Amino acid sequence: MSVTMENPLGEHRTMHGRVVEWIGLRIVSGEFDAGSQLPNETDLGAQLSVSRGAVREAVKALAAKGLVEPRPRIGTIVLPRYKWNLMDRAVVDWHGRSADTQFLHDLLELRLMVEPVAARFAAERANAVQVRGLEVAYAGMAEHADALPAAEDAFVAADLEFHLTILRASGNQLVEQLGMLLETGLRHALEATSHLPNGVRTTLPLHRAVLVAVRGRRPIAAERAARKLLETTVAAVGARKVR
Numbered sequence: 001m002s003v004t005m006e007n008p009l010g011e012h013r014t015m016h017g018r019v020v021e022w023i024g025l026r027i028v029s030g031e032f033d034a035g036s037q038l039p040n041e042t043d044l045g046a047q048l049s050v051s052r053g054a055v056r057e058a059v060k061a062l063a064a065k066g067l068v069e070p071r072p073r074i075g076t077i078v079l080p081r082y083k084w085n086l087m088d089r090a091v092v093d094w095h096g097r098s099a100d101t102q103f104l105h106d107l108l109e110l111r112l113m114v115e116p117v118a119a120r121f122a123a124e125r126a127n128a129v130q131v132r133g134l135e136v137a138y139a140g141m142a143e144h145a146d147a148l149p150a151a152e153d154a155f156v157a158a159d160l161e162f163h164l165t166i167l168r169a170s171g172n173q174l175v176e177q178l179g180m181l182l183e184t185g186l187r188h189a190l191e192a193t194s195h196l197p198n199g200v201r202t203t204l205p206l207h208r209a210v211l212v213a214v215r216g217r218r219p220i221a222a223e224r225a226a227r228k229l230l231e232t233t234v235a236a237v238g239a240r241k242v243r
Contacts, residue, residue, distance in 0.1 A: 019050055019058040024090060027067050027078055029098040038068065038076040065091055087181050096188025101237075104192060107185050108237060112230045114175060115166060119210055119226035122169035123219040130169040131215050137162035138211050145200050155200070156190045162207060163190075166226070169214070193233055202232060 023044075026032050038044065038059070041052040048055070059076050062068045066085045070076045085091060095103040122130070140158030144151035163186060167179035179186075194200060206229035213222035 015050060016054060016057055016061075019044075019048055019054055020061045020090070021094070022048060023058060024062060024065070024067060025094050025098060027062070028091065028094040028100070032078050034078050034080040036078050037074070038078065040075060067091070089181065089184050092182065092185040093188070096185055103185075104189055105234075105237060107182070107189055108230065108234050110182075111163075111186075112227070112234060114178065115163065115230060116223045116227040118167050118170035118172070118175050119214065120219040120223035121171055121175075122166050123214045123217055123222035125171035126169035126214055130165055133165045134162060134169070134211050134214060137165060138207055141204060141207060145204055148194065148200060152191070152194060156187065156194060159190045159194070159207075160187055162211075166210070166214070193237065202236070203229060206232060 023032075023038065032038060039047070041055045041059075044055045045052045059068060059070055063070060065088045066083045067079060068076050069079055086095075126134075137158050141155055141162065144155040144158065148155060160183070164179045164183065168176050170176065193203075206225060209225035210222060210229060213219075213225050
């Protein structure tokens, strides 16, 4: 019988998933350095109270994500970061949970490259349902902003939905897919930025500016507002890093 446990995203995972996560988190956090050898199957199995077969299957899953490479007569080697599949949802989640500030910064830069143009397209292409979705998401943010940090989960959920709706409303299926891939990383990033001093007070009006521009079918204004929103967030995160 499989053993399940709840993860922070509210999903269930099997014992296999738990082993994959345990090893993956330690690779992403640097506890298992690139070029190092993982403990052998027997030692890992004993440490995690699972069979050698469970460890072997977990290693196969991690190899598929580019994190490790099993080598005959040598063992399982942790691969350098440039070989990792950084767009894998689990790998993104592990970065967020390990509080990797550089990854957060890189994610913000990627968003800065994509979201302003997505907002411009959304102002041209969004349908009535998507515009209404933006309005509801913004209303959720505004409702919970004054109740932070107690209402952090609700605020972040609304903030996440706002940004994912912008990507969906761009009308570009690849941009929408990018949003689905980055959803986990976006959640971690939004949780982090919601803790910045005056972060919500500063960015909430900028979210509204994006909403108003998209709703008003003003593409250039939507792009500028989205860019200003992300630039403000990048600057705030950067200032926090140098303190």
